[in-house]
Amino acid sequence: MIRLEEARLATLKDVAALAGVSVKTVSNVVNGYAFVKPENRRRVEEALTATGYRPNIGARNLRRGRTGFVALVLPELVVPYFAELAGLVLGAAQEQEWNVLIEQTLGTREGERDTLASLGPHMIDGAIVSPEALEARDFGELAPGIPVVMLGEHSVDLPLDHVGIDNVEAARVAVAHLIGLGRTRIAAIGAHPHRGTAAQRLEGYRKALTEAGLPVRDDLVATALNYHRRDGADAMARLLAGDEPPDAVFCFNDLLAVGAVRAAAERGVRVPADVAVVGFDNTEEGTYSLPSLTTVAPDKAAIARAAVDLLRRRVDDPERPPEHVRTPFSLEIRESTRGGA
Template identity: 75%
Template sequence: MATLKDVARLAGVSVKTVSNVVNGYSFVKPDNRRRVEEALEATGYRPNLGARNLRRGRTGFIALVLPELSIPYFAELAGLVIAAAQEHEWNVLIEQTFGTLAGERSALASLGPHLVDAAILSPEALQDDDFQLSVPAVLLGEHAVDVPIDRVGIDNVAAAQTAVKHLISLGRTRIAAIGAHPHRGTAALRLEGYRTALEEASLPFVDELVVPALNYHRADGAAAMKSLLDLSTPPDAVFCFNDLLAIGAMRAAAERLVRVPSDLAVVGFDNNEESAYSSPSLTSVAPDKTAIARAAVDLLHRRVEARDDALEDVQTPFSLLVRESTVAR
C-alpha cells in the first residue's frame, strides 16, 4: 500500500507537498502539481484514514445504536442513515443492543471520541443518569428520559391520534391498543394519542382493551391479539404501536377466523415495506424515515463542526397510509 512518502519520492517533492495536493490546500506550482498527480495515479495512493484521523483528532465514524437489525424498521432506517452519512464522508458503525439495559449500557460505554465522532441512539431502557456521553449524540423517537440531548422524530401523540381517529371515522367503537409499555416513552405518547382520540369522540377508555407488550415483535402482537379475542366482547378495531405487532395481530386473527377488516380493523405504525404486501395489506402510520435519517445526520454534523448549544428537537413529518386492513378493496 502506497503512502505519502512513496508518492513524494516518485514525484521528487516533499511529503508535505503531496499532502497539500491531496487536500487541495495552499499554492502548488502547476508543474509540481502535475508531477504529484501523476505519481498519485501511478501508485494508486489512498490515504490511510486511521493516520489521518489520528492527526486530525477525528475518527471518521458515527455510531448507530439500535435494538436489532432484524427489526425491519431499524434495518430500513440503518440503510438510510448509511446513505446520509456518506454525504458527510462518515462511515457508520452499527451496534445492536437487543433492547436490553445491559446491551444499551455496554454500547454507550464503548462509544467515545477515540472510536466515533458522534452517535445516533435509539434506546429503550436507559435511564437519565446513563447518559454520560463524551460525543455529540441524537436521540431517535421520544423517550422517558429527560436529558439535554438533541432529538429527531415525529409527533407521536398526533400520529397515534390520527390513526385512532381513522378507526373511529370507520364507525368502530370498541378500539383496542396493543403495545403499552411501562418504561418506553414512545409507548406512553402513543397511548396518550389513543386516549385523546377516544375522548374527542366521547368513546370510553376501557382498561381491558389496552394490552401491554414487553417486546414489539410479531409474536408479541399475536399473543396480545389472542388475549383480546378471548374477551367476552372482543374489539372491533385495534391500534398496534408498530407494524410487527400488527402483523402478529392479523396472523392471530386469521387463525381464529376473524375477518380483517370487516370483523376487526387493524392499524399499525412504522410502515415497514412488508406491510404493503401482507394479506390484507396493513394500514399504517408512515414516518418519513428518509427525513429522520437525514435530519439526525445533519444535526450531528453541525454539532461536530461547531459546538453551538441550542438544544434541538426536530419534528419530522408523517402520514397515514390507508390500506386493506381498515378499508376493504
C-alpha cells in the same frame, strides 16, 4: 496473469520520493492546498496515480482528532423499521463522508449501556441513538462530550438534539380513523412500562377515544414487552379471548399488527370485517400482507436526513443549543381498515 501486488501500501513518503518533493508538498497536493507550482503538482499527481496512493485514514484522524465514524445505535436490525432506517442513515451519512458503525442493543438497558460504553470515545465523531430502555444516568457511559442525536421520543429529558414525529398526534389520528369507521371497542397493542414512544402513542390513543366520547377501557390496552410479530399475536389472542373482544386494534408498530392479523385469522376472525387493524411505521411488509396494513407512515427519509444533518452541525459546533426536529407523518389507509378483502 499473476500480478504481484506490492506488499505495502504506498504512503506519502513513497509518493514524495517518486515525485522528488517533500512529504508535505504531497500532503498539500492531496489536500488541495492552492500554492503548489504547476510543474510540481503535475509530478506529484503522476506519482500519486502511479503508486495508487490512498491516505491512511487512521493516521489522518489521529492527527486531525476526528475519526470519520459515527455510530448508529438501535435495538435490532431484524425489525424492518430499523433496517429501513439504517439503510437511509447509511445513505445520508455517505454524503457527509461519514462511515457508519451500526450497533445493536437488542432493546435491553444492559445492551444499550454496554454499547455506549464500548464505543470508545476515540472511535466515533458522534452517535445517532434510537433508545428503547435508556435512562438518563446511562448517558454517563458515553464519553464526555460525544455529540449525540436521539431518534424517536425519549422520556429522559436531556439537553440533546432530537428527531422524531409527533407520536401523540400520530396515534390520535390513527385511532380517530378507526372511530370514523364506526368502531367503538378499540384496543391498543404495545403498551410498555419503560418506553417513551409507547407512552406517547398510548396518550394519543386515549386522547382520540376521549375526544369521541368513547370510554377508555383498561382491558382493551394490551402490553407488549417486545415489538415483534409474536408479541402482537399473543396480545391479539388475549384480547380475542376476552368477554367483549375489540372491533378494532391500534398496534404500536407494524410487526405487532402483522402478528395480530395472523392471530385473528387463526381464530377465524376476519380483518377488517370483524376487527380493523392499524399499524405504525409503514414498513414494506405491510403493503404486501394479506390484508395490506393501514399504518402510520413516518417520513423515514426525512428522519434519517435530519438526524445526520443535526449530528453534523453538532459536531461542527458543540456549543449550539439542542434542537428538536419534528418530521412529518401521514396515515396510509389500506385493506386492514377498508371494505376490501
